[in-house]
Amino acid sequence: MDKQVDTHHAAVLSARDRVVAANKRVLASIFGVVRLLARLCLPFRGDDERSKNMGVFLEVIHHLAENGNQSLKEHFLLNAPRNAIYISHRIQNEMIRIIGDAIKNEIIRKISKAKIFTIMMDKTRDLSHRDQVIVVIRFVNKETSQIEERLLTLVTADEKTGESLEALLLSVLETHNLSVSNIVGQGYDGGSNLAGIFEGVQARILAKNEVAMFIHCFAHSLNRALVG
Numbered sequence: 517m518d519k520q521v522d523t524h525h526a527a528v529l530s531a532r533d534r535v536v537a538a539n540k541r542v543l544a545s546i547f548g549v550v551r552l553l554a555r556l557c558l559p560f561r562g563d564d565e566r567s568k569n570m571g572v573f574l575e576v577i578h579h580l581a582e583n584g585n586q587s588l589k590e591h592f593l594l595n596a597p598r599n600a601i602y603i604s605h606r607i608q609n610e611m612i613r614i615i616g617d618a619i620k621n622e623i624i625r626k627i628s629k630a631k632i633f634t635i636m637m638d639k640t641r642d643l644s645h646r647d648q649v650i651v652v653i654r655f656v657n658k659e660t661s662q663i664e665e666r667l668l669t670l671v672t673a674d675e676k677t678g679e680s681l682e683a684l685l686l687s688v689l690e691t692h693n694l695s696v697s698n699i700v701g702q703g704y705d706g707g708s709n710l711a712g713i714f715e716g717v718q719a720r721i722l723a724k725n726e727v728a729m730f731i732h733c734f735a736h737s738l739n740r741a742l743v744g
């Protein structure tokens with residue numbers, strides 16, 4: 517009896533392992549589609565995914581399932597339970613977040629290894645008329661000895677003053693375990709809230725770190741020269 521129980525238990529575990537392995541293959545294929553669309557900056561979803569044109573993400577998934585990807589074919593066309601197909605908009609967003617976090621963690625690892633870095637910050641207004649601030653880090657990749665510039669984050673600014681933008685920048689640095697004492701340069705446009713010598717972000721950061729010298733954005737200077 518004990519041997520029969522052990523045999524049954526082993527069979528159950530083996531069947532479960534096969535299901536887990538199959539689900540991993542499916543998720544790997546879906547993650548591959550997410551990475552592809554993100555790298556190409558393509559929209560994931562259409563206006564109505566129930567229409568004939570389901571949007572890029574679902575169209576690619578179904579194309580792969582119908583044209584050679586056996587894991588997706590078995591999952592979507594043959595075996596998938598309707599409550600576990602892993603392609604809802606929530607799952608898509610979660611996968612995008614996971615990939616984004618992995619990329620950001622790699623960027624932080626490289627910056628931490630470089631130790632010193634330059635910060636660049638700019639803002640633009642989105643369609644909802646809210647100011648979006650990008651924070652870019654420039655550093656030397658110690659593994660390749662190459663200078664890299666990487667977008668660290670995109671955050672919403674509730675206020676435009678130098679004080680509030682400084683607080684936002686310090687919060688971003690703290691969130692990513694980066695120290696203001698390791699900043700060796702700052703790059704902004706000529707707006708007084710960023711470049712102002714008394715109340716601008718550059719002056720406020722310089723007061724905290726005297727080697728964090730401000731350099732006016734070259735691209736902005738060139739643009740002004742051409743327009744002028």
